[in-house]
Amino acid sequence: MSAIETDVLVLGGGPAGAWAAVSAAALGVRVVLVDKQRVGIASAAWGHRPWQVPPGAARDAAIRQAHRSGGELGDPDEMHRILDETCHRLGQLAAWGRHGGRANYFHALRRRLHGAGVRVLEYHPVLQLLVDRDGVVAGATGLRADHQQWTVRAGAVVLATGGCDFLAGGSDIHTGDGLLCAAEAGAQLSGMEFSSAYDLVSAVGTPVTFEKYYDDAGTELTDHAAALDVIALGHRVYGALGDLGGPAGAVDSFGWGPTAATAGSAERVSGAGAAVSTGRMGAAAPAGRVSAGEAAGSVGRVPLRPVLRGTVGGAGGLLTGADGATTVDGLYAAGDAAARESILGAAHAAGGQGGAWAIASGVWAGAGAARCALERGVPTTAHPVPGAGLNSRSRIDPRAVVGLVQEHTLPLRRSYWRSAGSLRDSIAELDALWPGAVLELGGAGPVRLQARQAAALLAVARWTKYSALARTESRGMHRRTDHPGAAQDWRVRLTSGGLDRIWVRTGADSRVQPVRAARLPVPRGRRPDSEDHDVSPDIRRGAGQLSGLATVRSDREVTELTGFRRTPGQESAVVRGELAAEPADRPADPGAAVAS
Structure with missing residues (x-):
């Protein structure tokens, strides 16, 4: 088919993608939004009341609590900025919703997409990013519902495809496709060690949230982490139906719970970083599942089971700047596809925090992409970035790859309780599989997807295993049995990237210096790793956070190498760059913060 041309292409139709599209369209640019299913259907952030606390003492208290729960890796200044944006945009959304009556969040925002002239393409999963002759991201290509190819050329792209839950919930939505596309173009990631979030869900399918957990003897457990510890030891955990966390009274105009959004009512964040929503969108129980009322009359308490959320419930994702720009020119990221350490730190993603981040990051990425497109224009030609799993024929069953990945990610012994031994074992097996995934995975139509x-x-x-091995401490959701305590010198963020060779280094978030994507054609079915680019020295320390610059610039400067067996013919390493002083001949950065 002939390529569609637009100014801004948004990949992903959850709240972050929708807000990005609306924000970009407000600046007068053409916008196309594509989603692998229906817009708004599968996002983790739709069903929770976004974290919104007005300025004042309640907000200050909420931010202090969130900062503590996140292992002091979050950025209180960024939390204020996110809350400001969220409150402003939800006010706008309420005004838009009144045009159609008491519409809920999703329908109000979807109507706004239509009113803004955004072209929406549903059931259009993305397979590859496009880059121009200079390596700047210039669109994407993928499959339509009829398995034919679609192509969109754009002046800038917003990646809002969500995170990766390793198919733990049975849905093929959160599979990390966007993260792979971005990494193949040379993008860097951050916080991937914080990918071990588990939800406790009813073993009988009751679609409710519990505020308290109990063991076999009926003893109340202190928090979400204590419940997971009990399960990891082979015992059962229950939720009592008298402790349901669902709405108990009036709902607001979007179908959420009580309208007061204070530090204690919208979300309760435990010391372990787990969140319990007291205002989940009301919804009927899906067919074949037990409703809360039916369960209350029959069992009284419900057995719970852990379900891995991966990066969907964690903080890891693409490294972005204040305007959502990634480390690759022309590519922006929002929602679960972007690293959320600024708001979550090392904590489990609370429903409200995730909802607020989706709004704020979507607005910023959409506006940043629109400005980029207006300055750059739409390239006349672009070519796909080569990637894994795109061969014309498949010599490996994708289910075998998925099975091995799940074996090393889903069990509590693999992701909740980590150690150097188990991580190195996982890395060795996963690394050994990667060359085959690059050269042997492929096919046509749905098999290709x-x-x-x-x-x-x-x-x-x-990426998650390498990052977890590099962080030799326990903080937030990241738990190391061989390093059980939090270390003061590990109050830093880890960036990562690479494909054939994974790298991890200490670094900091904030403003990043864009780099170019891969420019030259590479042999079919395989691509070299992107350059190991440095993070810009123009980085502001987050309030209350010690953070440093990435100092590893080449293999000669590697200061620490983990010792596990390498796969024959493959170079793999976890690299930790020690913090170093600036060279004497480099002028001091006047914008850098001074440690207190």
Whole structure:
């Protein structure tokens, strides 16, 4: 088919993608939004009341609590900025919703997309990013519902495809496809070690949230983490139906719970970083599942089971700047696809925090992409970035790849309780599989999509394992049995990237210096790793956070190498760059913060 041309292409139709499209369209640019299913259907952030606390003492208290729960890796200044944006945009959304009556969040925002002239393409999963002759991201290509190819050329792209839950919930939505696409173009990631979030869900399918947990003896457990510890030891955990966390009274105009959004009512964040929503969108129980009322009359308490959320419930994702720009020119990221350490730190993603981040990051990325497109224009030619799982024929069953990835990610012994031994074992097996995924996965039509998703799951699993091995402490959701305590010198963020060779280094978030994507054609079915680019020295320390610059610039400067067996013919390493002083001949950065 002929390529569609637009100014801004948004990949992903959850709240972050929708807000990005609306924000970009407000600046007068043409916008196309594509989603792998229906817009708004599968996002983790739709069903929760976004974290919104007006300025004042309540907000200050909420931010202090969130900062503590996140292991002091979050950025209180950024939390204020996110809350400001969220409150402003939800006010706008309420005004838009009144035009159609008491519409809920999703329908109000979807109507706004239509009113803004955004072209929406549903059931259009993305397979590859496009880059121009200079390596700047210039669109994307993928499959339509009829398995034919679609192509959109654009002046800038917003990646809002969500995170990766390793198919733990049975849905093929959160498979990390966008993260793989971005990494193949040379993008860097951050916080991938914070990918071990588990939800406790009813073993009988009751669609409710519990505020308290109990063991076999009926003893109340202190928090979400204590409940997971009990399960990891082989015992059962229950939720009592008298402790349901659902709405108990009036709802607001979007179908959420009580309208007061204070530090204690919208979300209760435990010391372990787990969140319990007291205002989940009301919804009927799905067919075949037990409703809360039916369960209350029959069992009284409900057995719970852990379900891995991966980066969907964690903080890891693409490294972005204040305007959502990634480390690759022309590419922006929002929502779960972007690293959320600024708001979550090392904590489990609370429903409200995730909802607020989706709004704020979507607005910023959409506006940043629109400004980029207006300055750059739409390139006349672009070519796909080569990637894994895209061969014309498949010599590996994607299900075998998925099975191995799940074996090393889903069990509590693999992701909740980590150690150097278990992580090195996982890395060795996952690394050994990667060359085959690059050279042997592929096919046509739906098989091609399955192969691509399997490659993405494998790539994300490797980034999480390498990052977890590099962080030799326990903080927030990241728990090391061989390093059980939090270390003061580990109050830093880890960036990561690479495909054939994974790298991890200490670094900091904030403003990043864009780099170019891969420019030259590479042999079919395989691509070299992107350059190991440095993070810009123009980085502001987050309030209350010690953070440093990445100092590893080449293999000669590697200061620490983990010792596990390498796969024959493959170079793999976890690299930790020690913090270093600036060279004497480099002028001091006047914008850098001074440690207190």
